[in-house]
Amino acid sequence: MNLFMPSIALDPIHQFKVTKWLDFNVGGIDLSFTNASGFMALGVIMTIAFFGVAASKGQLVPSRLQSLAEIGYGFVADLVRGTAGEEGLKFFPFVFTLFFFVFFANMIGMVPYAFTTTSHIIVTSALALLVIAIVIGYGFYKNGFKFLKLFAPSGAPLPIYFILIPIEVISFFARPLTLSLRLFANMLAGHIMLKLFAGFVVSLIAAGGAYVIIAPFAFAMGVALNALELLVAGLQAYVFAILTCVYLNDALHPAH
Amino acid sequence: MLIALLAEIAAQGAEHGEAGKPAFPPFETWHMPSQLFWLAVLFGILYLALSRVILPKLSDTLEKRSDRIASDLDQAARLNDQATEAQQALELRIAQAKSKARETAEKAREKMDAEMAAETSRVDAEIEKNLEAADERIASLRVKAMKNVEQIAIDTADAIVGRFGVSASKSELKKAVTAALE
Numbered sequence: 001m002n003l004f005m006p007s008i009a010l011d012p013i014h015q016f017k018v019t020k021w022l023d024f025n026v027g028g029i030d031l032s033f034t035n036a037s038g039f040m041a042l043g044v045i046m047t048i049a050f051f052g053v054a055a056s057k058g059q060l061v062p063s064r065l066q067s068l069a070e071i072g073y074g075f076v077a078d079l080v081r082g083t084a085g086e087e088g089l090k091f092f093p094f095v096f097t098l099f100f101f102v103f104f105a106n107m108i109g110m111v112p113y114a115f116t117t118t119s120h121i122i123v124t125s126a127l128a129l130l131v132i133a134i135v136i137g138y139g140f141y142k143n144g145f146k147f148l149k150l151f152a153p154s155g156a157p158l159p160i161y162f163i164l165i166p167i168e169v170i171s172f173f174a175r176p177l178t179l180s181l182r183l184f185a186n187m188l189a190g191h192i193m194l195k196l197f198a199g200f201v202v203s204l205i206a207a208g209g210a211y212v213i214i215a216p217f218a219f220a221m222g223v224a225l226n227a228l229e230l231l232v233a234g235l236q237a238y239v240f241a242i243l244t245c246v247y248l249n250d251a252l253h254p255a256h
Numbered sequence: 257m258l259i260a261l262l263a264e265i266a267a268q269g270a271e272h273g274e275a276g277k278p279a280f281p282p283f284e285t286w287h288m289p290s291q292l293f294w295l296a297v298l299f300g301i302l303y304l305a306l307s308r309v310i311l312p313k314l315s316d317t318l319e320k321r322s323d324r325i326a327s328d329l330d331q332a333a334r335l336n337d338q339a340t341e342a343q344q345a346l347e348l349r350i351a352q353a354k355s356k357a358r359e360t361a362e363k364a365r366e367k368m369d370a371e372m373a374a375e376t377s378r379v380d381a382e383i384e385k386n387l388e389a390a391d392e393r394i395a396s397l398r399v400k401a402m403k404n405v406e407q408i409a410i411d412t413a414d415a416i417v418g419r420f421g422v423s424a425s426k427s428e429l430k431k432a433v434t435a436a437l438e
Binding site for chain 2: 013016017018024029030031032033034036037040041044047048051052054055056058059060062066069070073074092093094096097100101119120121122123126127184188
């Protein structure tokens, strides 16, 4: 399967290419403002603009826009309360930021020719490591060494702990890996599939003859995949946020 | 399938990278510092904007609304209580008025009954009196008539006796008539 077709227009990997928009170098480290940074900034600006405008009036009877923002607020608040309890609400702004950062990045990625920020593992792993750093930091800050009880759930017979503790430790340290890979792989694979099927349509028509008959099927597949990817874009933001809440719950109540 | 796809992409990316052709972009290292830097800056800006300005405002609005709803519900419950009270008072007043009306009607009937009884007894008494007077008059007329009958009998007896050529004194005639009448 040769994914690297000669034309850039048909290259499914080309969409992930990072290009510099503005050169920016600090102490020999390349911190250029790239297309990745640009679309990330777009997502942030859109989030701030949407919620800023929606929240600005603070009407008692909300407008449609304000209602939408309040639904978003309620959705994330219920998510945090449901998984991490009332105490978890101190992390509500963080989870809210995380959810809408990922959500807007994923949704902007659905627009053709847009860059999908979350399709780069460096971004998703940075976010996942931030979550785990907060879990570990807050876990020790709040519970002290009792936080380590997380690795030794009470109530098991002694010999079991010899197996249980290593499993718990491994599963804990696998969390940032799975958290970052899940989002990264979903966005990457989804966008490759979209590009492949869209590319098939072009290739089939270009090939001419009987191939043209198959082209509409590839096109239909592309449409269906678009719908699926739209779902995945929302779902992965939700999954990222809810898993963050689950991990924060461990920091808040380690002795479960 | 996706994993196989990813593996292939990674393998090919690496292969091409080594061959000097474009590497698989997410695994390129040159842009990673810039990605991390801008992620930190932009995520930080978003976090500050949301947590310091926007979310407090939203939660403020939601709180104000729920307060308002609670106070409105309280007021509605209070007004409802007042309405119920007013209705009960009204029902009480209606019941009182009804019983008073019944009482008045009863009194009026009693009064009328009494008046009627009085009138009846007065009329009865008058009739009685008239009857008595009539009886007396009848009795006196009868006595008078009887007296006249005696006189007529005496006169008749006198006349009859006179036809026989015998004269009798008045007192004798009277004595004889009285004896005959008894």
